[in-house]
Amino acid sequence: MAFTPGTTALRGRLLTFLRAPQGPGDRDSYHHIADGLVVVTAGRITAVGEAADLLPTLPAGMAVDHYPDSLILPGFIDTHIHFPQTQVIASYGAQLMEWLEKYTFIEEQRYADHAHASRNARFFLDELARNGTTSAVVYGSVHPGSVKALFTEAEARGVGLVAGKVMMDRHAPTALTDTAQTSYDHSKALIGAWHGVGRQRYAVTPRFAITSTPEQLEAAGALLREHPGVYMQTHLSENHEEIRQVARLYPEAADYLDVYDRYGLLGDCSLFGHCIHLSEREMARMHETASVAVFCPTSNLFIGSGLFDRAALENPVRPVRLGLATDVGGGTSYSLLRTAGEGYKVLQLRGQSWPALAAFDLMTRGNAAALGLTEEIGQIAPGRYADLVVLDPSATPAMAHRREAIQGDVEEELFLLMTLGDDRAVQATYIQGRRVHDRD
Ligand code: GUN
Numbered sequence: 001m002a003f004t005p006g007t008t009a010l011r012g013r014l015l016t017f018l019r020a021p022q023g024p025g026d027r028d029s030y031h032h033i034a035d036g037l038v039v040v041t042a043g044r045i046t047a048v049g050e051a052a053d054l055l056p057t058l059p060a061g062m063a064v065d066h067y068p069d070s071l072i073l074p075g076f077i078d079t080h081i082h083f084p085q086t087q088v089i090a091s092y093g094a095q096l097m098e099w100l101e102k103y104t105f106i107e108e109q110r111y112a113d114h115a116h117a118s119r120n121a122r123f124f125l126d127e128l129a130r131n132g133t134t135s136a137v138v139y140g141s142v143h144p145g146s147v148k149a150l151f152t153e154a155e156a157r158g159v160g161l162v163a164g165k166v167m168m169d170r171h172a173p174t175a176l177t178d179t180a181q182t183s184y185d186h187s188k189a190l191i192g193a194w195h196g197v198g199r200q201r202y203a204v205t206p207r208f209a210i211t212s213t214p215e216q217l218e219a220a221g222a223l224l225r226e227h228p229g230v231y232m233q234t235h236l237s238e239n240h241e242e243i244r245q246v247a248r249l250y251p252e253a254a255d256y257l258d259v260y261d262r263y264g265l266l267g268d269c270s271l272f273g274h275c276i277h278l279s280e281r282e283m284a285r286m287h288e289t290a291s292v293a294v295f296c297p298t299s300n301l302f303i304g305s306g307l308f309d310r311a312a313l314e315n316p317v318r319p320v321r322l323g324l325a326t327d328v329g330g331g332t333s334y335s336l337l338r339t340a341g342e343g344y345k346v347l348q349l350r351g352q353s354w355p356a357l358a359a360f361d362l363m364t365r366g367n368a369a370a371l372g373l374t375e376e377i378g379q380i381a382p383g384r385y386a387d388l389v390v391l392d393p394s395a396t397p398a399m400a401h402r403r404e405a406i407q408g409d410v411e412e413e414l415f416l417l418m419t420l421g422d423d424r425a426v427q428a429t430y431i432q433g434r435r436v437h438d439r440d
């Protein structure tokens with residue numbers, strides 16, 4: 001059944017970011033309206049302002065969803081998540097290479113079965129909605145059918161995804177490998193069928209350098225050259241053993257990033273998961289090519305990979321573009337609130353901390369900017385899709401109790417939400433003006 005966008009209005013405390021906050025207390029980086037109204041026409045935001053000004057302009061009888069005590073933000077965007085790992089999350093005791101072999105490469109084989117892929121696509125999208133995530137950049141399994149199932153379900157729900165079938169032609173079980181040629185053919189067919197169809201976009205997805213032969217990375221580069229505007233996603237510099245293996249497999253490359261560079265995989269539509277152990281040369285090259293480093297804190301802690309160095313990446317002399325992501329199932333939560341809370345702790349261990357304003361900007365506008373999609377998502381502003389999340393800062397007794405001491409300071413409230421909040425704090429989620437999750 002086709003999705004019907006909503007025509008409606010939401011009233012409550014509106015918060016949207018205008019640019020990256022420069023630090024704590026940067027009040028010019030966001031717009032907060034204590035009693036605001038978002039007006040939605042056919043799925044798009046058509047007006048934003050004071051409720052007192054806009055309510056009289058609404059057509060007679062238009063429903064208004066009123067959230068007097070809650071914060072209405074742009075829906076969260078997850079820039080790195082694995083759809084076939086919903087039943088891998090919380091697998092015990094291994095670091096990256098063993099975790100892949102022991103758990104992930106076993107589970108992903110089940111996605112050869114279309115019924116399994118469809119059922120789990122429904123679960124996956126339900127879970128994103130429950131956590132206030134309204135767009136995501138997604139790895140499928142190696143099977144093109146897994147991505148077809150996911151795009152089909154997303155489009156039926158009006159959800160905009162960027163997704164791709166994993167390309168892997170070595171160092172994985174036979175049942176999970178393609179070849180350079182079939183990965184090219186299947187990816188190309190998926191691009192033709194889905195890229196730019198409705199809200200869906202394609203990402204060419206070589207899993208990482210270890211599971212691709214040079215011929216396959218060549219094929220990935222060819223796909224990008226032949227289809228401008230298509231994204232590229234892969235993993236980079238997550239784990240020390242991984243980095244050593246890459247150096248053995250690609251001795252001619254200067255470093256890990258250079259492997260991808262040699263095949264034309266860098267650029268402003270390229271997303272690199274993890275980026276924990278990069279050299280100065282690699283960061284400078286990411287800056288030069290406008291490539292994006294995606295911070296996946298719960299995954300980095302859970303798989304024991306290391307501590308993301310935000311300050312080094314954001315060096316003002318050569319800033320690298322950043323994204324934030326859950327990386328489920330290496331990551332341990334679908335919630336971007338939890339993800340930001342763990343990100344704060346990772347950066348604390350680096351002696352860096354992380355202002356709540358910067359974290360919430362990244363979850364919304366910043367991640368949209370990482371995808372080049374700020375004209376569509378990530379802000380509450382006219383013309384954008386009405387993909388929204390309603391957050392309850394008093395969701396649990398501990399949150400309500402802490403909040404008593406905050407007395408309405410927005411920044412402190414955001415920090416409370418990212419430190420103590422999770423799916424329980426997501427009161428409602430809207431896709432194109434339709435409420436798709438209602439906690440209460
Ligand atoms: N590196 C290659 N594949 C994966 C994956 O599925 N998860 C994580 N965290 N790292 C990877």
Ligand code: ZN
Nearest residue numbers: 080082273327
């Ligand atoms: Zn990943």
